Amino acid sequence: MADIVLNVEVREQTGTGAARAVRREGKVPGVLYGGDKDPVAISVAANEFRKALYTGKLLGHLVTLKYGQETQPVIAKAIDMHPVTDEPWHFDLYRVDEHQQIKISVPVHFTNHDASPGLKRGGTLNVVRHEVELSCPADAIPEELVHDLSGLEIGDTIRISSIKLPKGVSPTVDRDFVIATVAGTSAQAAQDAAADADAASAASAASETEG
Incomplete structure (x- = not known):
């Protein structure tokens, strides 16, 4: 299984204003896609996300998404960085099965x-x-x-x-x-x-x- 674990929170609000509010709280907004489920707006603590990103094993790798006691293997397929600060700004995760092609x-x-x-x-x-x-x-x-x-x-x-x-x-x-x-x-x-x-x-x- 993956080495990296992302502890996520579910976001009730979506859109640009909601994303700004999430960032002000020191978190990075993202979206969970894929599988037979609807997309879910999520967020991860910015320091935790940066730590995972700088390992070089986040983007394009299998990682574990954790929400409370639930876990789900996911692939981080897209990470947007701020054009000035180069800080992570938004991310996309995709649900997968561990051995899925x-x-x-x-x-x-x-x-x-x-x-x-x-x-x-x-x-x-x-x-x-x-x-x-x-x-x-x-x-x-x-x-x-x-x-x-x-x-x-x-x-x-x-x-x-x-x-x-x-x-x-x-x-x-x-x-x-x-x-x-x-x-x-x-x-x-x-x-x-x-x-x-x-x-x-x-x-x-x-x-x-x-x-």
């Missing part, structure tokens, strides 16, 4: 940049998808998808098939889509063209000498 976006990260010959030669990593939507059990959501850049040259393409997914996890898009590419700069392309021309000239000169 769900769809959720997971971030993609890349390792060993220094081990990529293409990047060493001045190429750039062009990330097409920073997140990938996956179908997975609610209690087995991957923290991240990781791809090793070792050995990649300019022109190489990273596709979803290049990333090993955990058992029971699959992309929601049924094709081998591109995650990222190693692209060359125009300066690098000019250098490569010049090097190819020099090599061709050297080969031609050698051939004439042999002739």
Whole structure:
């Protein structure tokens, strides 16, 4: 089960004015959706919510919602932050069963940049998808998808098939889509063209000498 527990209160009033009143009380307003039940307006103490958020295991993870003696596994799918203070402003939780198959976006990260010959030669990593939507059990959501850049040259393409997914996890898009590419700069392309021309000239000169 989830490590994070959110102690929530049910809000009787909804709307902008009610949300402001909740924030003045030192709480973060939110809404609980999903399942076969109606949406419920809820709130969580701001300090408790910040603590859960800063663990990095709140958004997009299975957590436990607690209301009195009742508990419910939920997924935190959206958290709005204040544009100035960067404090949590509103959140959305979705009801799930612990082993339910769900769809959720997971971030993609890349390792060993220094081990990529293409990047060493001045190429750039062009990330097409920073997140990938996956179908997975609610209690087995991957923290991240990781791809090793070792050995990649300019022109190489990273596709979803290049990333090993955990058992029971699959992309929601049924094709081998591109995650990222190693692209060359125009300066690098000019250098490569010049090097190819020099090599061709050297080969031609050698051939004439042999002739």
